[in-house]
Amino acid sequence: MNPAPAYLSAPSYVLGEHEADHTTIANLHARAREFGMPPKAALWGWGTVRRTAKSLETLAVESGTAALRAAGVDPGTVDGLIVCSTKFPGGPRTHGRFVEAVMTGIGLGDAAFTGITLNRCTNLLVGLRTAHALVAAGQHRRMLVLSTDRITDESVRMENFALFSDGAAACVVGAEPHGADAYEMVGGASAQDPTSLDWSNEISSDLARLVNERVLTAADMKPGDLDGVLHLNLFKPLVVMKERQAGFSADQLFLDNISRVGHCFAADPLINLVDRGTAGQLRDRGHYLLAASVPGVRVSVLLHKLPAVPAPAAPTSQEH
Numbered sequence: 001m002n003p004a005p006a007y008l009s010a011p012s013y014v015l016g017e018h019e020a021d022h023t024t025i026a027n028l029h030a031r032a033r034e035f036g037m038p039p040k041a042a043l044w045g046w047g048t049v050r051r052t053a054k055s056l057e058t059l060a061v062e063s064g065t066a067a068l069r070a071a072g073v074d075p076g077t078v079d080g081l082i083v084c085s086t087k088f089p090g091g092p093r094t095h096g097r098f099v100e101a102v103m104t105g106i107g108l109g110d111a112a113f114t115g116i117t118l119n120r121c122t123n124l125l126v127g128l129r130t131a132h133a134l135v136a137a138g139q140h141r142r143m144l145v146l147s148t149d150r151i152t153d154e155s156v157r158m159e160n161f162a163l164f165s166d167g168a169a170a171c172v173v174g175a176e177p178h179g180a181d182a183y184e185m186v187g188g189a190s191a192q193d194p195t196s197l198d199w200s201n202e203i204s205s206d207l208a209r210l211v212n213e214r215v216l217t218a219a220d221m222k223p224g225d226l227d228g229v230l231h232l233n234l235f236k237p238l239v240v241m242k243e244r245q246a247g248f249s250a251d252q253l254f255l256d257n258i259s260r261v262g263h264c265f266a267a268d269p270l271i272n273l274v275d276r277g278t279a280g281q282l283r284d285r286g287h288y289l290l291a292a293s294v295p296g297v298r299v300s301v302l303l304h305k306l307p308a309v310p311a312p313a314a315p316t317s318q319e320h
Helices: 028-034 056-071 092-106 120-136 205-218 236-245 256-260 265-278
Strands: 007-015 018-021 048-051 080-084 112-116 142-149 167-174 182-192 228-230 287-294 297-305
Touching (some): 007 265, 056 092, 056 142, 080 092, 080 120, 112 120, 120 142, 120 167, 120 182, 120 265, 120 287, 182 205, 205 287, 205 297, 228 265, 236 256, 256 265
Parallel strands (some): 080 112, 080 142, 228 287
Antiparallel strands (some): 007 167, 007 182, 018 048, 142 167, 287 297
16 A cells, blocks of 8 residues: 655744854864864855754744744644754653643644654654654654754864754644645655764765665656755765765755854754755755765655645625
8 A cells, every 4th residue: 555645844944043153163273183174164164153042942942833834834733743853951850841841832732742862963854754654654644843953062063074053943744735835755765884873983975875776766766866965064075075975966965054054963954955945946846855974874855846836815805
């Protein structure tokens, strides 16, 4: 039996309210020396970062509310919530209050909730794949998927693969499309190498090629058939090298946000999808691949952009 269709609608995001140049990162040059990186901002894509004084819950509420508003969805009709974060605060004694703050802040009712964290910066795409499966199986009708993260220790805002920014992203995954910005979820896949999961290992282009084969073959497509790839905002040479090795062309990549936004943890693919659309680089009925890699893991979600549905014209009064 073929699964029911599922749609991703109204991708939205919020960034940390304080925008700062990369030169404000106190230990930038020390970290660059530690990683053996010449201090050349243009080479790496060092630009601005976003910091927040807000909590993870507040970022989640703001992004989730923005997505539901853009989708035109009443929060009370959402029957499932997936919250992704690389580190949920506290432990079992505090997690209930965390979920309560997110759900009541957005205005959700008794929606079933799931938390995803162990997948690091692939968390959001894992959440999207989970929501896709639940909707396609008929377990849920309308789900909100969101990712929320922030740096709490400024000494690690720079890593050897990215400059981190604080932010959150969200979208609706449901049995029907909502709003003016909607996509059919064509498919998705992941590939893992458990022996390479340690933080110190490199990102694998072999895993990316394997995921491409799993996702695109099922859709009777090749990498060159994609209209765009929405990847993580890692340092520019790393993104270009790994994604080109995965089989994509330079024209399929979206590098603008590496310097404009920085690496917002797992939220990058949705942020880049929104901003690529704002830049006029999405076409109706085009195919776009959300993709994220960390050491030992690659996850991708294939989207088919639906034509925008114009808003109904306002009724006019007629004389009789």
